[in-house]
Amino acid sequence: MRVLIEGVVTPMKRFRVFVFLAAIAGFTAYQGRQLHIYAASDQAPAGQATQNAGPTHGGDAAAAHPSELAAAGGSLFQQNCAFCHGRDAGGGETGPDLTRSKLVGEDVGGDKISDVVLHGRPDKGMPAFNTLSSEQITDLAAFIHSEQIKAMAQSGKRKGVDVSDLQTGNVEAGKDYFNGPGGCATCHSPTGDLAGVASRYEGLQLEERMLYPKDVKSKVTVTLASGEKLTGTLAYLDEFTVGMRDTTGTYRSWPVNSVKYSVDAPVEAHVALFSKYTDADIHNLMAYMQTLR
Numbered sequence: 001m002r003v004l005i006e007g008v009v010t011p012m013k014r015f016r017v018f019v020f021l022a023a024i025a026g027f028t029a030y031q032g033r034q035l036h037i038y039a040a041s042d043q044a045p046a047g048q049a050t051q052n053a054g055p056t057h058g059g060d061a062a063a064a065h066p067s068e069l070a071a072a073g074g075s076l077f078q079q080n081c082a083f084c085h086g087r088d089a090g091g092g093e094t095g096p097d098l099t100r101s102k103l104v105g106e107d108v109g110g111d112k113i114s115d116v117v118l119h120g121r122p123d124k125g126m127p128a129f130n131t132l133s134s135e136q137i138t139d140l141a142a143f144i145h146s147e148q149i150k151a152m153a154q155s156g157k158r159k160g161v162d163v164s165d166l167q168t169g170n171v172e173a174g175k176d177y178f179n180g181p182g183g184c185a186t187c188h189s190p191t192g193d194l195a196g197v198a199s200r201y202e203g204l205q206l207e208e209r210m211l212y213p214k215d216v217k218s219k220v221t222v223t224l225a226s227g228e229k230l231t232g233t234l235a236y237l238d239e240f241t242v243g244m245r246d247t248t249g250t251y252r253s254w255p256v257n258s259v260k261y262s263v264d265a266p267v268e269a270h271v272a273l274f275s276k277y278t279d280a281d282i283h284n285l286m287a288y289m290q291t292l293r
């Protein structure tokens with residue numbers, strides 16, 4: 001820790017060091033919880049669950065064994081990614097097989113995967129997960145790599161997309177979820193914006209649309225240094241630049257540090273839902289959506 005405390009140790013610096021240490025302790029506890037959840041869940045591939053069951057040792061997160069990282073990543077993956085990419089990353093109803101991905105093949109410790117996960121490819125149906133920490137992404141990458149190794153070992157025995165899953169839901173349960181715990185009714189109405197949605201999209205396309213509607217535009221409000229406020233469609237955003245199309249269709253952009261801006265992206269509520277859904281919720285919702293013709 002010496003490196004952190006250079007020169008005069010101000011109370012502020014001491015506070016920062018404290019916060020840093022507290023964060024490490026918190027992270028370690030968090031990892032322990034993840035491992036515990038994973039070991040207790042029947043979603044874990046059998047071999048790994050037993051291998052990692054039991055208390056975590058010592059609490060030195062940096063020294064975690066690769067298979068422990070993969071186990072922590074496994075539970076994150078089941079929560080956030082499996083709906084689209086399948087439980088074993090081997091491809092699912094709406095996302096590609098990651099075990100056959102060239103990008104995954106070239107990834108080392110998350111260096112390629114992290115960019116895709118943090119920024120997503122919103123135009124292609126891959127959401128951005130910008131609240132995941134770099135540790136969580138390293139864990140996710142470890143899990144994806146371990147699945148890739150398994151898949152290569154047993155090629156030929158792959159399971160495909162199970163379209164019949166789309167027909168297993170319960171309409172009433174889906175409707176209850178829509179109006180209740182899913183919170184869908186706060187933004188949508190079956191007789192308003194979603195009326196006829198099942199006539200506009202079918203099967204997988206409808207599921208894709210429901211999980212993560214692609215190509216949806218966000219609103220942005222930019223406040224200039226002068227106090228002038230401008231509202232438009234978000235056209236570009238990274239750590240340096242914010243850009244919009246104003247009401248006349250003209251593109252304008254600013255360095256982010258010269259203005260204040262706020263983005264209104266209600267569709268991101270769909271990303272927050274990934275960690276809440278169970279497979280049954282999705283299939284029930286799909287059954288309900290399919291009645292909206």
Ligand code: HEC
Binds near residue numbers: 113
């Ligand atoms: C709503 C569905 C959905 C969810 C949820 C999702 N993905 Fe994706 N993902 C996609 C789609 C669709 C693509 C393909 C995008 C394209 O065609 O470029 C993709 C692409 C990727 C790729 C790039 C593969 C390649 O070969 O280019 C990676 C890596 C990836 N996803 C990882 C993840 C991880 C990790 C998570 C969870 C944190 C996740 N995805 C969650 C739909 C999803």
Ligand code: HEC
Binds near residue numbers: 185265273
């Ligand atoms: C915070 C608001 C919000 C919440 C909560 C929300 N959505 Fe959405 N949803 C959106 C927005 C915004 C869009 C994009 C609408 C568009 O295409 O213009 C969208 C699109 C959709 C679409 C595609 C509609 C179409 O015509 O293309 C479906 C289906 C959908 N949502 C279902 C759901 C379900 C089911 C839930 C609950 C599990 C849910 N949404 C929760 C905001 C929300």
